[in-house]
Amino acid sequence: MLLKLTGIEAGYGSIKVLHGVSLEIHEGEIVTLIGNNGAGKTTTLMALSGMLKPRAGEIVFDGRSITGLAPDRIVELGICQVPEGRGVFPSLTVKENLELAAMVVGTRLDSSKAFDTVYDLFPVLKERENQRAGTLSGGEQKMLAIGKGLISRPKLLLLDEPSLGLAPMLVQNLFRVIEQINQMGTSILLVEQNAYQALAIADRGYVMEVGKICAYGPAEKLLSDDAVRKAYLGC
Amino acid sequence: MSLAIIINGLVVGCIYSLIALGFSMIFKASGLTNFAHGESVTIGALLGFTVLKVTGLPFGLSLVLVFILSGLLGILIEKLAYRPIRVKNAPEINGVISSVGMILILANGAMLVWGAEPLAYPASIGGSLFQILGMTVSSYSLWILAITALLMVVLQVFLNRTMLGKSMRAVADSMLLARLTGIKVDRIISLTFGLGAAFGGVAGVLFAPIYYASFDIGVIGLKSFAAAILGGYGNMAGAVTGGLLLGVVEAVGSTTISSVYKDAIAYGILIMILLLKPSGLFGHEVGRRA
Ligand SMILES: Nc1ncnc2c1ncn2[C@@H]1O[C@H](COP(=O)(O)OP(=O)(O)OP(=O)(O)O)[C@@H](O)[C@H]1O
């Protein structure tokens, strides 16, 4: 087991958002987390990344408890989050964005090889290496954000709605890239609005409703589940 | 109008620029205005006085020493006065109060340690006067220009070429994303406060020989703050330009009109420029974040 969340409760100030979330990811899996707006998907990722301290519950990653660790420690241990939105430092160049992400894991990395991996996946980033990230197109920024999450070779990559705002053709591409990243040995937790496509590439899925997991199982089973189809796949 | 007046203006402008850089740097990284930044100028000037007197080090080395000591002070101030507020997500106004408290503590602390009388730096530092192009210039003025230019270059190289500098720029872009990227954000902010205070401290040492050192020279911070706003708050090039411009306007105004109205002229111009370009000379026109 790579990751196990047990009974996570978390929120903002006096507002409680997660009411006991439990979820597992096995090594090598793509797991998707779907649910309506405001269900608490982003909040779950933030708790996982150490941005929010859980009020109850435990997070075990790679055999050790990471509950309450600071975000930089969690990145060092091998969990990287690509947040919602563009997820890049706009005033830094493409290369600087990648350098910073690579730096935080320090010597664990053969850095020129790590850069090659990212540039092979997204050749356009190589061309734009010295351009400020803020001047990239929305799609290019998304690629950089993912490349940035990838370059430190995390064991687990958290993707928060990566397809949001991309043209349909780019979305196709993106899901293919996510599968490719997974084949290189990175486990993935994928939060998506695009539930159908997410389930199509995932091994397993979790469905979230107001701060709780309300259904989970193998992706193909969720795809054929009537209640899930009605609520999230629109058919 | 003689060129000498412009040069004098630039010399004082250099001091404003160095201080303004500290203001802008701290604001950019943390979103906070360190109103107590002027006190790092005070402490720097006074520390410089003591270092020169006690150790007898050459002026250049004293500058380096004060740079380091002021930097450490900046780090301490951030830990005591700002971090608790930032970490607890308290309203921004609390940071202002905290700043004002720091001003009182530092200025009064300085008075306790160094006394209330103005302290003069050794006259030898003022350097010799000489003539170029028919003007009389002190060699010390040229030193101020040179040292300021050097510091700006070093800062540029630091911000653009070192990982620490790049981390600072990343934190300034987005604190949230920096955290998610694994950057130790608290450490970077603390370093930025340190670097800002180090620039303030050096400005104090450079300023004291043409003025004096005393517990109350921190008010120069107010003008430098204005310079930072004039250039576009949070913008490094803007801070430098704003400082130099303010220095020159002040010098020209006080010789052509009246030195009594020196401050009124400077602030008048400031207000005029901000009316024409509210975000400052180098600022981008951005609305408030929705
Ligand atoms: N910073 C915050 N402060 C207070 N409440 C918040 C904050 N962020 C999110 N919330 C609340 O927490 C709840 C869950 O939000 P969250 O962002 O986790 O939802 P989500 O499942 O990611 O939704 P979406 O699909 O729209 O991204 C929402 O009701 C939201 O209003």
Ligand SMILES: [Mg+2]
């Ligand atoms: Mg979300």
